Amino acid sequence: MTAHAPVPPRQSPPATVVFDLGNVLLTWDxxxxxxxxxxxxxxxxxxxxxxxxxxxxxxxxxxxxxxxxxxxxxxxxxxxxxxxxxxxxxxxxxIPDAIAGTVDILEQLAGAGVPLYALTNFPMEVFDETRDRFGFFRHFRGIVVSGYEKMMKPDPAIFRLLAERYDIRPEGAVFIDDLPANVAAAEGCGFTGLHFTGPEKLAADLARLGLPA
Structure with missing residues (x-):
């Protein structure tokens, strides 16, 4: 596993935050x-x-x-x-439950008016069933699901699709994922990548970037 350097401070907070779902917001076992x-x-x-x-x-x-x-x-x-x-x-x-600490962070960002999106590798059909089970999905302004797009992280094409579909400027956006390969792919497309290892570290990383968490 490739270690990522500490997130450097920015002069201004990113405008947008993009979340992965599995093992970031949802337990997948x-x-x-x-x-x-x-x-x-x-x-x-x-x-x-x-x-x-x-x-x-x-x-x-x-x-x-x-x-x-x-x-x-x-x-x-x-x-x-x-x-x-x-x-x-x-x-x-x-998918027994949501990861409460990450949901808390998501809700703080939503409450502060930060535009929130999701980019997930997820099969068709079961994604719709999962979305209906968890209320936090209401906070996302848009979601890109690999099963429907027939492309997957870490393919740069799915990051470009996300940016184009929702008019996201990668240089003004953060992408959060539990897999280092996906974080690296996002960074290669211009996003600030955060490797998720737990809610506490994510909160610290976002605060370092000037975002509420």
């Missing part, structure tokens, strides 16, 4: 879905490494249709059909 469906942690790890690996999940983030993606894995592992289908029908179990 894939193993949680299978802890009560498989006998132990080793079995869960094996299932998610072999049957539904992250590179397969990434195709959903990239816009692949769920039916097609599930059918592929069922054909390979027919003995696990019920468990594979559960990934879609019970996907909400992988």
């Amino acid at each position: 894939r193993p949680r879905l299978y802890r009560d469906r498989l006998p132990d942690a080793a079995a869960v790890d094996h299932f998610l490494t072999t049957v539904l690996p992250m590179d397969w999940h990434a195709t959903l983030d990239g816009g692949r249709e769920w039916d097609e993606a599930l059918a592929e894995r069922i054909a390979l592992y027919p003995q696990h059909e019920a468990l594979i289908r559960a990934y879609r029908t019970h996907f909400s179990e992988t």
Whole structure:
């Protein structure tokens, strides 16, 4: 993991803040879905490494249709059909809650009138279901979702799409993400990147930039 240097102070605060969702505002825990469906942690790890690996999940983030993606894995592992289908029908179990400290920061920024946006790698359909579960989504003026756009972070194209669609000046915007590769991609597109490791550090980073947190 690449370490990022401390965020330097600015002469004026950024005008806009862009949030990632998973493991920034929302807890995302894939193993949680299978802890009560498989006998132990080793079995869960094996299932998610072999049957539904992250590179397969990434195709959903990239816009692949769920039916097609599930059918592929069922054909390979027919003995696990019920468990594979559960990934879609019970996907909400992988997102048990919001990260309260980050939601507090989001609400402080919203209360101060800071324009807020989201840029997320997220599969189609389950994004809409997730948005309906959490009230903090009302604070976003716009959201770019990889599954609908069929492009994903850290591809610079999705950052450019965000900026163009919502008339965001990257040099006047902050982008927050838990993955260093995505932070680096945002910085390459002109955003100030903040690597999220927890709400307390995020609040300190935003305050250093002159933003309320």
